[in-house]
Amino acid sequence: MGRACEGYEGRERALGHAEGQAIAPFSTPDDLRLCRALLKQHGTTYYWSSRLFAPEARRHVEALYGFVRVPDEWVDNPRGLSLGERERLLLGFEMQLLDAVGKDVRPENPVMRAFADTMIATGMVSAG
Secondary structure, eight states: OOOOOOOOOOOOOOOOOSTTOOSSSSOOHHHHHHHHHHHHHHOHHHHHHHTTSOHHHHHHHHHHHHHHHHHHHHHHOOTTOOHHHHHHHHHHHHHHHHHHHHHOOOOSSHHHHHHHHHHHHHTOSOOO
């Protein structure tokens, strides 16, 4: 999973309705495909049951799954990452989320971009 991606190109703020279309200003169709692939690879039962949801809801489920899966991999399958490196990754992931929903800053991580869009589109952003 790559962490650095292309810069924000200034797309309009809009909710997408077509399969694979960005759901808000941060994510790209590739970001959403990555979330879907993570769900399909690591949460097979959840993946197939989510196929019953409408496409818009499905994108949010996929983004939510990716959001919890990425840090779970860092912690449970560190693949040579030291404890300090894992801590930095987790803190950076948290900061990307806080900056995205609080300051409208585009996350570097593609999964975080999709999840930040889900938080904004669904009203999950905390008021406090």
